Amino acid sequence: MRTTTKDLLRLATIGSVDDGKSTLIGRLLVDTRQLFDDQLDAVVAASERRGVGDLDLSFVTDGLRAEREQGITIDVAYRYASSPTRKFIIADCPGHVQYTRNMATGASTADLALVVLDVAHGLKEQTRRHLCIAALLGVRALLVAANKMDQVNWSPTAYRSVVDQVETLAGELGFTDLTVIPVSALLGDNVVEASVNTPWYDGPTVLDALERSTAGVWTATGHGARLPVQWVLRQGGGGRTYAGMVNGDALGVGDAVTLLPAGVETTVTSIETGRGPNDAASVGLSVAVGLADETDAGRGDLLAVAPLPRVTRELTATICWFGERSLETGRRLRLKHTTRVTPARVTTIDGVVDVATLEVLATDELTTNQIGLATIHTADPLVVDDYRDNRVTGSFVLIDEVTNATVAAGMVGRASFL
Numbered sequence: 001m002r003t004t005t006k007d008l009l010r011l012a013t014i015g016s017v018d019d020g021k022s023t024l025i026g027r028l029l030v031d032t033r034q035l036f037d038d039q040l041d042a043v044v045a046a047s048e049r050r051g052v053g054d055l056d057l058s059f060v061t062d063g064l065r066a067e068r069e070q071g072i073t074i075d076v077a078y079r080y081a082s083s084p085t086r087k088f089i090i091a092d093c094p095g096h097v098q099y100t101r102n103m104a105t106g107a108s109t110a111d112l113a114l115v116v117l118d119v120a121h122g123l124k125e126q127t128r129r130h131l132c133i134a135a136l137l138g139v140r141a142l143l144v145a146a147n148k149m150d151q152v153n154w155s156p157t158a159y160r161s162v163v164d165q166v167e168t169l170a171g172e173l174g175f176t177d178l179t180v181i182p183v184s185a186l187l188g189d190n191v192v193e194a195s196v197n198t199p200w201y202d203g204p205t206v207l208d209a210l211e212r213s214t215a216g217v218w219t220a221t222g223h224g225a226r227l228p229v230q231w232v233l234r235q236g237g238g239g240r241t242y243a244g245m246v247n248g249d250a251l252g253v254g255d256a257v258t259l260l261p262a263g264v265e266t267t268v269t270s271i272e273t274g275r276g277p278n279d280a281a282s283v284g285l286s287v288a289v290g291l292a293d294e295t296d297a298g299r300g301d302l303l304a305v306a307p308l309p310r311v312t313r314e315l316t317a318t319i320c321w322f323g324e325r326s327l328e329t330g331r332r333l334r335l336k337h338t339t340r341v342t343p344a345r346v347t348t349i350d351g352v353v354d355v356a357t358l359e360v361l362a363t364d365e366l367t368t369n370q371i372g373l374a375t376i377h378t379a380d381p382l383v384v385d386d387y388r389d390n391r392v393t394g395s396f397v398l399i400d401e402v403t404n405a406t407v408a409a410g411m412v413g414r415a416s417f418l
């Protein structure tokens with residue numbers, strides 16, 4: 001696995017409802033002067049309308065009317081920010097159990113989870129669930145704000161108790177990078193400016209830690225380049241190229257590739273990028289590749305460099321179930337994997353994760369927001385890697401056939417902590 005410091009850091013806020021995620025992001029944006037005057041005016045006006053006294057900083061990201069009225073976040077709000085050294089894409093996620101699915105969406109592209117917890121209450125069950133989901137989604141770095149320090153009289157004991165709880169869980173879930181900061185998002189202590197109220201703390205502020213974080217896009221290298229075919233482009237001379245986004249490893253002209261699931265072996269003869277032809281394409285780049293042999297590849301097929309992924313109709317997977325109705329054995333759903341959608345059936349439910357102990361317990365159903373293990377049978381063959389080897393070809397979503405709602409996020413294989 002490779003992590004690199006880079007210009008852009010993607011982060012998602014996670015934690016239980018009302019622990020202060022939106023306020024912390026609002027504070028970060030206000031204190032680094034990232035808001036335009038009219039945005040700040042809108043927050044001031046909204047705060048006055050709701051009669052919350054001073055500035056309610058959660059209004060910076062809580063944009064929906066319903067969010068402001070209820071004082072909770074419902075949808076993920078994306079904000080861009082920059083410091084002299086770095087750019088940030090911030091996904092401010094909801095904490096309410098009902099919107100756990102939105103949290104998973106926000107965390108699915110994050111390099112780092114900014115965990116916010118109320119220091120007086122410590123690690124709540126919902127925060128533990130969010131941390132499990134973030135770990136399943138491959139987030140490896142945690143920055144924890146032990147928030148509302150003003151409400152515990154800046155007690156170092158309260159802070160240390162949170163550090164102990166978080167360290168234990170982070171170790172169990174396999175997070176490799178952890179910083180815990182005593183914060184008051186409301187008052188701004190240790191967010192951008194170091195606090196005078198925590199003389200016993202000599203670590204970084206939230207902004208310092210974000211600037212220094214070495215969390216990078218989670219890429220497991222050495223498992224082979226993958227190109228899920230999104231479009232087939234017909235060329236003037238009668239040839240074809242195959243367009244998609246490279247993942248796994250870089251892809252180069254001359255690479256031996258296998259078209260899957262057909263199993264046709266051929267060679268990459270050209271790579272066209274947005275900036276013209278190139279010898280190689282790095283992970284994350286959208287390209288169109290030419291092949292040495294004629295193939296009938298289409299959308300949903302995959303070009304892969306060895307080691308090759310598996311072609312299978314049966315997946316054992318870890319899933320986060322978000323459906324309102326419980327998932328029971330035998331349920332028919334649609335499964336979306338890279339660029340392919342196929343009918344699927346859950347053949348067995350192999351366990352449910354107890355988020356308090358991380359034990360896998362026997363069950364025959366998964367209720368809303370539970371994390372479990374399942375075996376899934378698909379109508380069409382899929383070309384998959386284990387999630388731990390590839391975040392793209394190792395993940396899928398399950399879709400309700402009737403309502404079209406996304407009801408589960410799935411990761412191929414069993415997470416290392418289960």
Ligand SMILES: Nc1nc2c(ncn2[C@@H]2O[C@H](COP(=O)(O)OP(=O)(O)OP(=O)(O)O)[C@@H](O)[C@H]2O)c(=O)[nH]1
Binds near residue numbers: 018024073094116
């Ligand atoms: N005293 C104190 N109150 C805080 C602090 N941070 C946030 N709050 C208050 O806590 C309440 C909830 O804050 P939010 O930022 O909306 O919480 P959230 O985590 O975004 O909530 P959801 O998005 O709904 O999960 C608001 O009334 C805030 O003013 C803090 O550091 N100290």
Ligand SMILES: [Mg+2]
Binds near residue numbers: 023094
């Ligand atoms: Mg919020």
